[in-house]
Amino acid sequence: MIADTSPWAAFGILTAAALMFLLVLHAVTMAIGHRIGRYNVVDVSWGLGFVGISWLALILGPGDATRRWLLAALVTVWGLRLSWHMYQKSAGKGEDPRYTEMLERSGGTEIGIVARKIFATQGISQWFVSLPIQVSAVVDATAGVWTIVLVAGVVLWLLGFTFEAVGDAQLRRFKADPANKGKIMDRGLWSWTRHPNYFGDSSVWWGVWLIAASSWPGVLTVLSPVAMTYFLVFATGARLLEESMSKRPGYPEYQQRTSYFLPRPPRAGSESTP
Known part of the structure; x- marks a missing residue:
């Protein structure tokens, strides 16, 4: 826990730690994807990224302990189930058509393109969507x-x-x-x-x-669930799946x-x- 700091200073330390964690997570995930020849392995790290951030918030946050434990528990249950599901879904199979199409539109599978279009995008998205967890970890009790x-x-x-x-x-x-x-x-x-x-x-x-x-000020993080819903409905989720399933x-x-x-x-x- 970060002691003797203002909430916003504590938030700065926590969010920096979250960004560093995501950088390492996606660097490792990209290396694994490059080695096995498919980058849909990033879907496995999607849930794990949020789990890691929730535990950083629990450990580093100076805010209400009950809410930090609650969010860490809920996000961990959700994230581990999702990551295990994605691992089972993709193990032993080829690349996800969504990523194949995305990379083809972006100019190929050069490592710089892969890093920017898939892993950097996912990492930034995870950081932004997780802002409610981060802000909640540094404020007082409900x-x-x-x-x-x-x-x-x-x-x-x-x-x-x-x-x-x-x-x-x-x-x-x-x-x-x-x-x-x-x-x-x-x-x-x-x-x-x-x-x-x-x-x-x-x-x-x-x-x-x-x-x-x-x-x-947790209410101010409303754009985080808005962004998640946008991803799921219009960006990389339902819309792309509908295009292939139709x-x-x-x-x-x-x-x-x-x-x-x-x-x-x-x-x-x-x-x-x-």
């Missing part, structure tokens, strides 16, 4: 009515985590059944939204923001009857599609 905001944040995190974890598990079981080969997953949560994992991820980070916003038989029909992002009851005729 009191009075603001405790309701903190509780609401925990509830929203739980909703998001459940959506993301259950959605991933449902898709994994669906793909493991040979009878579903060539079919579109449109069951369970996937009949309510085409991207339950991305919706859950977004909800998790809005929950984290609410926990941080329960003490001033070419598969049955997916355009699935798009017509199932919500894009926000969950809602499936429209009529949402039976499984070959």
Whole structure:
């Protein structure tokens, strides 16, 4: 813990430590990606980066200890589950088409391009999205009515985590059944939204923001969950996945009857599609 410093001085030390941690994490991840010939390994370090920052905030932050422990616990559970899921998803497979297309548009796989377009972008994004955790770690305890905001944040995190974890598990079981080969997953949560994992991820980070916003000036970090939602919906998440999936038989029909992002009851005729 950083003692005898103002909150903003403590924040400066914490955010510098977070940036250094992310620099080392992505340098190692890029070296691993270069060695194995695929850079989608960065997806594994996505969750781990937030876990590391949450623990730096816990250790270095002079703010309310209860909130630091709470955020460290919630982010660790979310981040480790996500990183393990991404490792299982990508192990033994080739490069993610999203990164192949991104590098092709950017001029190739030269190390400078890879470092800038994939790893530096991810690292900066992690630092910015994690600002609620960092700011929350250097401010005082929640009191009075603001405790309701903190509780609401925990509830929203739980909703998001459940959506993301259950959605991933449902898709994994669906793909493991040979009878579903060539079919579109449109069951369970996937009949309510085409991207339950991305919706859950977004909800998790809005929950984290609410926990941080329960003490001033955490509310000022609102652009962090906005940025995360933008990444998931419009940048590297759902939009790119939709571009590739829309070419598969049955997916355009699935798009017509199932919500894009926000969950809602499936429209009529949402039976499984070959």
